[in-house]
Amino acid sequence: MLAKRIIPCLDVTNGRVVKGVNFVELKDAGDPVEIARRYNEAGADELTFLDITASSDNRDLILHIIEAVASEVFIPLTVGGGVREVGDVQRLLNAGADKVSINTSAVVNPQLVKDASDRYGSQCIVVAIDSKRVGDHWEVFTHGGRKATGLDAIEWAKKMESLGAGELLLTSMDRDGTKSGFDLELTRAISDAVDIPIIASGGVGNLQHLVDGVREGHADAVLAASIFHFGEYGIDEAKKYMKQHGIEVRL
Amino acid sequence: MKADIAVIDYGMGNLRSVSKAIEHVAPAASVVVTSDPGVIAEAGRVVFPGQGAAPDCMREIDARGLRQVIIDAAHSKPFLGICMGMQVLFEHSEEGDTACLGILPGTVQRFPHEAMVDATGDKLKVPHMGWNNVHQAMPHPLWVGIEEGARFYFVHSYFVQPTSPEVIAGFSHYPFPFTCAVATGNIFAVQFHPEKSQNDGLTLLGNFVTWNPGASETACDMSGAACA
Numbered sequence: 001m002l003a004k005r006i007i008p009c010l011d012v013t014n015g016r017v018v019k020g021v022n023f024v025e026l027k028d029a030g031d032p033v034e035i036a037r038r039y040n041e042a043g044a045d046e047l048t049f050l051d052i053t054a055s056s057d058n059r060d061l062i063l064h065i066i067e068a069v070a071s072e073v074f075i076p077l078t079v080g081g082g083v084r085e086v087g088d089v090q091r092l093l094n095a096g097a098d099k100v101s102i103n104t105s106a107v108v109n110p111q112l113v114k115d116a117s118d119r120y121g122s123q124c125i126v127v128a129i130d131s132k133r134v135g136d137h138w139e140v141f142t143h144g145g146r147k148a149t150g151l152d153a154i155e156w157a158k159k160m161e162s163l164g165a166g167e168l169l170l171t172s173m174d175r176d177g178t179k180s181g182f183d184l185e186l187t188r189a190i191s192d193a194v195d196i197p198i199i200a201s202g203g204v205g206n207l208q209h210l211v212d213g214v215r216e217g218h219a220d221a222v223l224a225a226s227i228f229h230f231g232e233y234g235i236d237e238a239k240k241y242m243k244q245h246g247i248e249v250r251l
Numbered sequence: 252m253k254a255d256i257a258v259i260d261y262g263m264g265n266l267r268s269v270s271k272a273i274e275h276v277a278p279a280a281s282v283v284v285t286s287d288p289g290v291i292a293e294a295g296r297v298v299f300p301g302q303g304a305a306p307d308c309m310r311e312i313d314a315r316g317l318r319q320v321i322i323d324a325a326h327s328k329p330f331l332g333i334c335m336g337m338q339v340l341f342e343h344s345e346e347g348d349t350a351c352l353g354i355l356p357g358t359v360q361r362f363p364h365e366a367m368v369d370a371t372g373d374k375l376k377v378p379h380m381g382w383n384n385v386h387q388a389m390p391h392p393l394w395v396g397i398e399e400g401a402r403f404y405f406v407h408s409y410f411v412q413p414t415s416p417e418v419i420a421g422f423s424h425y426p427f428p429f430t431c432a433v434a435t436g437n438i439f440a441v442q443f444h445p446e447k448s449q450n451d452g453l454t455l456l457g458n459f460v461t462w463n464p465g466a467s468e469t470a471c472d473m474s475g476a477a478c479a
Contacts, residue, residue, distance in 0.1 A: 002425060074453060
């Protein structure tokens with residue numbers, strides 16, 4: 001049976017993982033390659049790297065990181081952040097990324113999603129949707145949640161599927177950083193509206209939240225950062241907990 | 252210099268993961284990613300990966316003049332098809348109504364929308380993406396060291412339906428059983444991605460780089476070659 005996936009997310013800036021990662025016996029808490037290796041050993045099903053480098057000068061650093069990680073970690077790698085054109089997708093794939101996540105640029109230029117999926121296949125195009133509840137619906141936000149787009153998140157998800165997205169990474173901006181759990185209503189509404197897999201993100205504070213994301217939110221995969229980074233919970237511990245609650249996982 | 256292992260590059264998707272994983276399990280081997288028919292013809296072993304859509308895949312194979320060298324390799328040397336590189340070995344794909352290489356009898360079909368519900372009635376997504384159990388349908392040198400039911404990483408919307416059940420080397424469930432590995436002679440082909448399936452995937456690739464199909468009992472029996 002297909003397993004639900006657990007995906008740790010690493011925010012990278014200027015070639016270093018930020019927000020800190022707190023593994024026991026980790027020599028260098030900011031080295032993305034070492035952290036990726038540790039998550040791989042712990043049983044992560046995939047890894048997501050989010051390049052939040054502000055300056056374009058240091059953009060190539062992410063390519064070197066992905067190259068290094070891909071040489072020794074043989075699980076799917078997704079990279080997002082600053083992807084603006086098909087050439088960016090190509091560079092990341094050539095460096096060893098398996099999937100590229102497109103966020104703001106999908107809103108600015110939806111054709112990019114179509115062009116990139118036509119060129120490289122839907123399987124490697126993830127569209128990241130940052131959403132916030134506004135009135136009686138959920139709206140898509142860009143630029144890290146700062147800019148409203150007026151787009152309805154459910155309609156947007158369907159449009160991205162029709163343009164060739166192979167997967168959606170859905171982040172609730174209302175819940176991100178709150179540790180109060182995923183926005184289950186939003187996750188379920190989007191997961192039920194499309195046929196492609198949904199990765200739930202934003203708000204995980206404990207292991208029950210992961211279970212709820214799958215059970216109540218109908219998510220196909222769950223993404224979390226801080227609960228894993230700070231050693232509150234291990235990946236293996238999270239998987240065992242999910243299994244105890246009847247969720248199929250890769251152990 | 253002749254390559255030990257040629258990874259066929261026909262412009263379909265990212266081959267770096269495949270070549271990296273093979274280099275990892277066979278550090279002493281020369282691994283080349285190539286679209287040169289001459290290099291492929293000379294190589295000791297061939298890996299035929301691929302992502303994307305079947306019509307594009309067949310078009311790119313022909314645009315590079317690779318059809319015959321792929322067919323020849325599949326008949327003559329250890330040959331590993333991965334994902335789209337498995338699907339196009341068959342005769343026809345429903346994806347874009349595409350005539351494929353016809354090396355193996357059978358067809359390629361999409362996961363039918365109406366069948367995609369699990370035992371509890373929940374919708375199953377397509378593409379089939381993630382880690383699923385692979386059940387071994389026959390003993391094979393490429394399965395050595397891999398547990399029955401081990402999980403491999405999949406991402407696909409179409410699956411193969413071989414005409415001859417005897418080539419089925421492995422199957423998975425989503426939600427019905429579908430063929431995810433086939434083996435015949437010197438061909439082994441898988442729907443999942445061994446290069447992304449962590450330790451079990453590396454074990455399979457390691458088995459491939461040392462596999463000697465001619466040494467198997469079946470091959471001996473068929474060819475009548477000296478097996479002593």
